[in-house]
Amino acid sequence: MKVKVLSRSADDQTRQRSNDIHKLQRNLDPALHPFEKAREYTRALNATKVERMFAKPFVGALSGHVDGVYSMCKHPGKLDWLVSGGGDGDLRLWSLSEQKSVWNTQAHRGMITGVSSFLEGNRFLSCSTDRTVKIWDPTVADEESHAKSVHLPVATYTGKYGFSGISHHRSDNMFATSGSEIDIWDHDRAEPVQTLNWGVDTINTVKFNQTETNILASTGSDRTIILYDLRTSQPISKLILAMRTNAIAWNPMEAFNFMAANEDHNVYGFDMRKMDSAKNILKDHVSAVMSVDYSPTGEEIVTGSYDRTIRLFNARQGHSRDIYHTNRMQRVFSVIYTMDNKFVVSGSDDGNVRLWKARASEKMGVRDYRERAHLEYAEKLKEKFANVPEIRRINRHRNVPKSIKTATQRKSIMINSRKTKEENVRKHTKEENRKDRIPERNKAIVGVKK
Amino acid sequence: MSEKKKKDPVLALVPKYARGDANKAVEGISKLKDKKLKGSIKRREKTYKEAAYKAASSEILLTEDAGFLEPEGIEKTYQLSQRSLAKEVDVATSHKMFSLDLKFGPYALNYTRNGRHLLIGGRKGHVAAFDWQAGRLGCELQLRETTMFAVAQKKYVYIYDKQGTEIHCLRNHIEVNKLDFLPYHFLLTSVGNAGFLKYQDTSTGNVVVEHRTKLGKCDVMTQNPANAIMHLGHGNGTVTLWSPNMSTPLVKMQCHRGPVTAIAIGHSGTYMATAGLDGQLKLWDLRNYKPMQEYFTPTPASSLSVSQRGLLAVGFGPHVSIWKDPFKTKQISPYMNHLQAGSAVQDVEFVPFEDVLGFGHRGGVSSLIVPGSGEPNFDAMEANPFQTKKQRQEMEVHSLLEKIQPEMITLDVNMVGQMDKAPIQVVNKEKKEAWAAAHPVEATELKFRARGKNSSSRRHLRKKAKNIVDQKKVDLLERIEKDKKERAKKRAGNPDEPVTALDRFTGKRRKMD
Numbered sequence: 001m002k003v004k005v006l007s008r009s010a011d012d013q014t015r016q017r018s019n020d021i022h023k024l025q026r027n028l029d030p031a032l033h034p035f036e037k038a039r040e041y042t043r044a045l046n047a048t049k050v051e052r053m054f055a056k057p058f059v060g061a062l063s064g065h066v067d068g069v070y071s072m073c074k075h076p077g078k079l080d081w082l083v084s085g086g087g088d089g090d091l092r093l094w095s096l097s098e099q100k101s102v103w104n105t106q107a108h109r110g111m112i113t114g115v116s117s118f119l120e121g122n123r124f125l126s127c128s129t130d131r132t133v134k135i136w137d138p139t140v141a142d143e144e145s146h147a148k149s150v151h152l153p154v155a156t157y158t159g160k161y162g163f164s165g166i167s168h169h170r171s172d173n174m175f176a177t178s179g180s181e182i183d184i185w186d187h188d189r190a191e192p193v194q195t196l197n198w199g200v201d202t203i204n205t206v207k208f209n210q211t212e213t214n215i216l217a218s219t220g221s222d223r224t225i226i227l228y229d230l231r232t233s234q235p236i237s238k239l240i241l242a243m244r245t246n247a248i249a250w251n252p253m254e255a256f257n258f259m260a261a262n263e264d265h266n267v268y269g270f271d272m273r274k275m276d277s278a279k280n281i282l283k284d285h286v287s288a289v290m291s292v293d294y295s296p297t298g299e300e301i302v303t304g305s306y307d308r309t310i311r312l313f314n315a316r317q318g319h320s321r322d323i324y325h326t327n328r329m330q331r332v333f334s335v336i337y338t339m340d341n342k343f344v345v346s347g348s349d350d351g352n353v354r355l356w357k358a359r360a361s362e363k364m365g366v367r368d369y370r371e372r373a374h375l376e377y378a379e380k381l382k383e384k385f386a387n388v389p390e391i392r393r394i395n396r397h398r399n400v401p402k403s404i405k406t407a408t409q410r411k412s413i414m415i416n417s418r419k420t421k422e423e424n425v426r427k428h429t430k431e432e433n434r435k436d437r438i439p440e441r442n443k444a445i446v447g448v449k450k
Numbered sequence: 451m452s453e454k455k456k457k458d459p460v461l462a463l464v465p466k467y468a469r470g471d472a473n474k475a476v477e478g479i480s481k482l483k484d485k486k487l488k489g490s491i492k493r494r495e496k497t498y499k500e501a502a503y504k505a506a507s508s509e510i511l512l513t514e515d516a517g518f519l520e521p522e523g524i525e526k527t528y529q530l531s532q533r534s535l536a537k538e539v540d541v542a543t544s545h546k547m548f549s550l551d552l553k554f555g556p557y558a559l560n561y562t563r564n565g566r567h568l569l570i571g572g573r574k575g576h577v578a579a580f581d582w583q584a585g586r587l588g589c590e591l592q593l594r595e596t597t598m599f600a601v602a603q604k605k606y607v608y609i610y611d612k613q614g615t616e617i618h619c620l621r622n623h624i625e626v627n628k629l630d631f632l633p634y635h636f637l638l639t640s641v642g643n644a645g646f647l648k649y650q651d652t653s654t655g656n657v658v659v660e661h662r663t664k665l666g667k668c669d670v671m672t673q674n675p676a677n678a679i680m681h682l683g684h685g686n687g688t689v690t691l692w693s694p695n696m697s698t699p700l701v702k703m704q705c706h707r708g709p710v711t712a713i714a715i716g717h718s719g720t721y722m723a724t725a726g727l728d729g730q731l732k733l734w735d736l737r738n739y740k741p742m743q744e745y746f747t748p749t750p751a752s753s754l755s756v757s758q759r760g761l762l763a764v765g766f767g768p769h770v771s772i773w774k775d776p777f778k779t780k781q782i783s784p785y786m787n788h789l790q791a792g793s794a795v796q797d798v799e800f801v802p803f804e805d806v807l808g809f810g811h812r813g814g815v816s817s818l819i820v821p822g823s824g825e826p827n828f829d830a831m832e833a834n835p836f837q838t839k840k841q842r843q844e845m846e847v848h849s850l851l852e853k854i855q856p857e858m859i860t861l862d863v864n865m866v867g868q869m870d871k872a873p874i875q876v877v878n879k880e881k882k883e884a885w886a887a888a889h890p891v892e893a894t895e896l897k898f899r900a901r902g903k904n905s906s907s908r909r910h911l912r913k914k915a916k917n918i919v920d921q922k923k924v925d926l927l928e929r930i931e932k933d934k935k936e937r938a939k940k941r942a943g944n945p946d947e948p949v950t951a952l953d954r955f956t957g958k959r960r961k962m963d
Contacts, residue, residue, distance in 0.1 A: 001530060002520035003538040005821045006805045013836040022841065024830040027512060028467065028505040031718055032829050034676055034863075035634050036469075038854045041866045046851060316486075385867055 044385040047378035048394050055360035057324055059343065062353040064092055064101040067111075069347030072334040073124070075117040076170075076210065079339050083124050084353050085112025091126050093138050096338065096345070099355065103138035105151040114166035114205075116175065123154065127177055129162035133185070157185060159192075165205035170213040178203035182218055184230065196228050198235045207248045211255035215272070219245040223446070225260055227272055239275045240446040241268070247291045251315075253298030259315075261289035265411075267303055268444060269315070275448050278441040282313045284320040286407035293344075295337040300358065302344045304332030307404060310346050312358065323398055324356050463506035472499055514826035516759060517805045519785075528771075528787045535819055546583065546806050549816040552576065556796035557810030563633060564833040565802035565824075570815050579612070582808075582817075590614065607640060622657050623648055627669035632678045635854050637694070639680055641668045647680060649694045649856065658856050659694045670710050674736070676719020677863045678854075683710025689724055694856040701861075703739055706730055714754035714762065719863075721777040723762055725751035731764060733776055743780050755807070757800035757823035761785065763807050765795035770809055772820055788818055803828045803835055905933075 015022055030036065067087035075081035082094040091107035094100070108128035117124040127133045134153035165178040173187040182203060183192035200220035209215035214230040223244050227236040243263040251257040257279065260268045267289050269280035287307035294301055294315070301313040308329055311320035330349035337344050337358065346354045357364070367375070385391050400408075426434055475495055482488045519527045536544045554572030561568055568582040578590040607623040608616055626642040636653040645666050649658040663682060670683030679700065680692045687706035690699035706726025714723045715736075722734040731745040731754075753765040762773045774785035793813035800807050801817075804824045808817045828835060837845070858866060870877060907926050914923060943953075 001522060001525050001527075001538070002518070003535065003821055004515070005517045005539050005543045005819055006514065006803075006824055006826055007540055007543045008514070008835075009542070010836060014838075022838070024834075025513070025828060026508070026831065027825075027827040027829040028508055029827075029829075030467065030469070032825065032832055034719075035678070035854055037864050037866050038858050039634065039852050041858075042852045042854055388867055 040381055041385055041388065043378070044381035044388075045391055045394075047382055048391050050378075051361045051382070052394060052397070053361075054363075057322070057357045057360035058326065059355040059357060060099045062094055062099055062101065062355065063351070064104065065090055065351040065353070068330070068333065068349040068351055069353055070333045071112055071115045071126075072336050072345065072347045072353070073115045073117050074336050074339055074345075075124075076119050076339070081117065082336070082345060082353070083115045083117060083126075084334075084347055085115045085126055085128075086351070087111045089128060089130070091115070091136065093124075094353065096343070096355065103151075105136070107134060107136070107153070108132060110162065113162075113164050114177075116166045116168040118168040118175075119171065120173075125166055125168060125175060127163035127166040129164075131159050131162050133157040133159065133163060133166060133175075133177055135187070155187070157190060159183065164203060165207075167206050167208045167216075169208055170210045172213075176206045176208060176216055178206040178218055182206055182216070182228070194230070194233060196233070196235065198226050198238060200224060200226070204245070205247055207250060207258075209250045209255055209258075210252060211250070215255075217248050217250070217258060217272075219248060219260070225270075225275075236272070236450075237275060238449040239270070240448075242444045242446055246289060249292045249294045249301070251294055251298045252296055257298075259292050259294065259301060261292040261303060262444070263288045264444065265289065265305075266444070267292055267301070267313075276442070276445065277439070278445065280316065281318055281441060281444075282311075282320070283318055284311055284323075285309070286404060286411055290331070290333050291335045293335050293337045295341050295358070296339050297341055300337065300341075302335045302337050302358075304335035304346050304348075306331050307407065308332065308348075308401070309404060310335055310344065310356065312344070322360055323400060323404075324360075325401055325404070326354070328352070329354065460503065460507045460509075463509055464502050467505040468502040469498065512827040516826045517821035517824070519821045526783070528784045530786065532788060532818055535821075539819065543805075543819060546804065547817060547819050548582075550814045552814035555810070555812040555814060556794065557812075557815050558797040559799055559808050559810045559815055561799055561801050561808065563802060564828070564835045564837065565804050566835050568808065568815075570810060577610075577614075579614075607638075620650065622650065622660075627667070628671040630671055630673050630680070632673060634849070634852075635678055635856055635859065636850070637678075637856060639671065639673070641671045641682060643667045647671075647682065647692055651856070653850055653853060661692055661694075661697055663690065663692075663699075665690070670713055672713040672715055674715045674719045674722075675717055677861060678859045679861060681713050681715065681722065683713050683724065683726075685709040687726060687728070689713060689722075691861075693859045693861070695859065701739060703734070705732060705734070708750075711750055711752055712754040712765075714756045716756045716760060716777060717758055721756075723754050723756065723776070725754055725764070725766075733762075742777065752795055753798045753809075755798045755800050757807075757820070758802060758825040759823055761800070761820060761823045763798045763800060763809075763820075765798040765809060768793055768795060768811070770795055770798055770807070770818065772807065772823075774822070786818075786820060790816065800824070802833065905930075907933075 013023055013025070065084065065086040067090065069084050070087055071085040073083050080095050080097050082096055084092050084094065085107070089106055089108035089110060089112055091105050091112060092101045093103040095102045107126050108130045110129035112126050112128050114127045115124060122139045123135055123137045125133060125135055135155040136151065137154045140154070159177065159179060161179040163177045163179045166175060168175040175185050177183045177185065180202060181195055181197040184194035184196070186193045200222055202221040204219045204221060206216060206218045209217070216228040216230060218226050218228070220226065221244060223241050225239040225241070225245055225248070228234070229236050241262060245260045245262050247261040249259045256272050258270055258272065260270065262268055265285045265287060267282035268278045269282070271279050282301065282303065285303065285305040285307055287305050289303050289305050291304040292301060299315055301315050303311050303313065305311070308325060308331055310324040310332055312322040313320050328350060329346070332346050332348045334347040335344060342358055344356045344358050346356065348354070382391070386395065472495060476491065479488055479491055519530065521527055532547060536547055552572060554574035554576035557570050557572045559568060559570045566581060566583065567579060569579045571577045578587065580587045607620040607626050607629065609618040609620070611617050623640040624642065625644060626640040628641050630639045631637070632639065636651055637658065638650045638652050639647065641647045645663045645668050647661040647663055650656070651658050663684070665684040665686065665688065668682050668684055672681045674681060682690045682692065684690065687704060687708055687710060689703045689705045689710060691701040692699055705724045706728050708727035710724055710726050712725040715721070720736050722736050723731065724734065725731045725747065727750045729746055729750050731747050731751055732741050733743045734740065735742050747764065747766045749767040751764045751766040755763045757763070760775060760777060762776045764771050764773070768790045770788040770790065771784040772786040773781050775781070790811050793811040795809055795811045798807060798809040800823050802824065805819055805821050806817050807820045807823065808815065830837070834841065907930055911923070911926055
């Protein structure tokens with residue numbers, strides 16, 4: 001008779017010395033791991049709860065501006081760098097790591113409507129309603145000025161009208177300003193080298209595409225978004241929406257996609273090649289969206305709104321994944337996603353620049369391998385059970401200010417009643433007179449001109 | 451080149467690790483119009499496939515092979531006695547073959563999940579817990595009462611710690627015959643003479659639920675290790691399946707013609723073995739609740755146990771017989787036999803991760819070597835026979851954090867996270883009911899209004915000056931009088947209609963003659 005009996009020696013299964021790591025034999029046979037799904041669900045539920053418990057997104061308020069902060073920009077190549085322009089013409093450069101202002105000056109006599117940094121050197125631009133555009137260099141020491149906060153610009157350009165926005169070309173010494181029309185300026189010329197116009201009185205903003213660098217988008221007060229190509233000096237197309245667009249952000253990874261922050265509380269995502277339908281609509285704000293910015297990965301979007309909140313969206317989903325607000329934060333006019341994909345910065349009416357974490361419960365600093373592995377596992381589990389009602393409820397729950405809550409409720413009632421009415425009208429219309437339903441993504445689009 | 455074309459040997463192992471049918475998951479996917487959804491389903495299925503493949507290819511890292519008995523020539527495995535087996539095996543293994551002669555029997559026994567520790571309890575009050583492989587005694591106590599099982603005593607259930615100090619007395623569990631513990635749910639279950647199945651949460655101390663079985667005294671209870679459903683065997687030959695969420699049994703099976711004496715369930719949770727006083731031993735498929743095989747035992751079996759690798763141990767009279775692959779085909783002869791001469795077997799249990807079977811009998815506790823019974827490769831994250839104190843403590847914390855709620859005990863373990871396929875009307879109705887249950891309406895007090903006392907004409911009359919009599923007032927008084935008469939007439943009903951017994955409920959005053 002041949003006999004084999006299980007016989008394990010403790011020496012093979014346990015560590016020899018106390019500073020060795022423990023031997024952990026694994027056997028992935030599902031039969032040895034009962035209640036797999038129920039246990040995973042429990043883990044996912046715990047991870048969701050822990051995430052909400054540790055969600056403390058506010059990092060700090062950078063105070064210095066006396067008036068509201070209406071424009072901000074990041075540097076395409078520096079993490080620490082943030083420029084903000086105030087309503088009283090105060091221009092500040094911030095160090096985000098130190099959370100303080102490292103340079104400031106009384107730059108303009110009017111409100112600073114736009115700031116823009118560019119890749120080359122340490123310079124940045126500011127434009128104002130006082131009809132000037134100025135280039136600044138914080139590293140140049142000023143011998144002529146005595147006061148610390150009075151610096152002289154490197155260059156000044158004077159226009160015919162007050163400026164409403166500015167954007168610098170990705171690589172060339174060229175920038176665009178908006179006002180009554182769009183002007184393209186060369187650093188070395190006092191006059192604009194090119195002027196673009198397509199029947200609009202006032203242009204709100206202008207934004208260079210940072211990937212397809214000759215493309216330029218502008219928004220007009222007549223509810224239009226106009227795209228220009230600098231190579232032909234011709235407009236590409238004009239999109240007319242139901243309401244005015246306040247800001248534009250180009251997708252840094254997909255050069256043809258951009259987001260338009262609209263007055264009708266929504267942000268519309270467009271493919272510039274095919275603008276007769278929106279690619280995505282980001283809903284949730286309850287007042288006009290004033291500012292929008294893409295994360296450097298192109299996957300996330302931050303928006304700032306007139307309803308005094310900031311919302312974070314997944315670029316491919318329609319509703320926000322998070323909302324940030326504080327008691328003291330007023331109307332948000334500018335938001336920025338930092339270049340390390342970890343923070344968002346907001347500038348608001350109350351004169352503070354606020355620094356927030358992009359993922360509210362993320363732990364800052366170095367994480368060791370085990371912690372990282374654990375968090376990744378938890379993340380995957382949350383994803384797996386995201387649609388289980390209990391987990392979804394906990395994950396979605398946010399305490400919002402009462403004003404936002406009531407406004408949200410009122411808005412949903414209005415939208416629903418409008419829908420009901422529409423359906424009732426359809427029901428009571430003869431079939432031959434019945435109009436086609438307009439897809440949600442086309443509702444806001446009035447027309448496209450080429 | 452030909453070697454490259456050879457089929458990957460890992461592929462044969464993949465089905466064991468695949469969760470569900472991958473082909474079924476992507477069935478009809480080509481008909482989907484939503485490209486995003488299509489893409490995400492495809493991506494997810496691909497990761498699942500990869501995970502199954504990786505798990506299957508990690509099988510190469512498993513070090514141990516299962517034990518076996520291989521007869522040569524005319525030898526039969528059931529003829530092999532433990533004494534002759536002891537000569538064939540190594541010293542460490544032969545030490546696992548032991549026999550304790552104790553005089554407080556018959557004994558019941560229970561092994562921990564990693565197979566390291568053993569708890570024995572004699573009917574006359576002797577309880578001992580020990581590390582049975584090392585032969586280290588943890589605690590031993592002599593209770594003055596006669597004990598039924600490890601901690602279920604004559605009247606109440608008591609909980610002792612490692613040193614044998616009494617920590618809790620559970621007064622809710624009265625006259626308990628059988629105790630069980632659901633390790634992933636932290637639930638202690640008991641059933642006793644009153645026929646109440648009780649679930650107590652050992653992490654919070656609450657009694658989760660008590661079910662009245664309505665089938666009288668019960669002393670056979672086994673848990674299904676795959677889905678935590680409790681199987682109770684009753685005196686009328688039925689086996690009932692219980693979850694804490696239903697006050698009635700999930701399933702009632704008529705298994706035997708006499709009382710059920712023992713139940714054992716395989717580790718996959720698909721097969722059940724039952725034994726009854728009618729001398730039958732039946733094997734059941736729990737997926738369709740139908741018998742697969744039926745055997746006779748010479749005397750009614752007192753106890754059953756299924757090993758991790760699917761061996762079935764049957765204790766009947768002084769015999770223990772072990773059957774190999776009983777759930778696959780009808781067996782003609784047992785795999786192994788053992789006779790505990792002169793001492794009736796009370797309880798048999800296979801040791802997890804060992805080729806050992808322990809059994810308690812009237813004269814003490816013994817253990818047998820059964821090659822091929824235990825799972826050769828344990829998972830140290832699940833049950834580690836060699837765990838240190840620190841590891842055990844850490845594992846306890848983790849398992850507490852991952853405690854599965856009792857509401858999740860269902861017949862289908864994979865229910866959580868699955869789509870509710872009920873129509874939207876049903877889902878909405880359920881939601882409404884849940885909401886109504888969470889928001890009970892406070893009972894409003896019924897107002898007793900005196901009807902007819904406050905009619906508009908009366909009110910008008912009241913407001914009028916009392917001493918003035920005009921035409922309007924006369925009219926009003928007339929109308930009131932008329933209304934009164936009409937009401938009285940109405941109350942009296944139609945005299946032509948026959949009077950029925952139900953008339954007393956209608957409020958009509960009619961005399962029955």
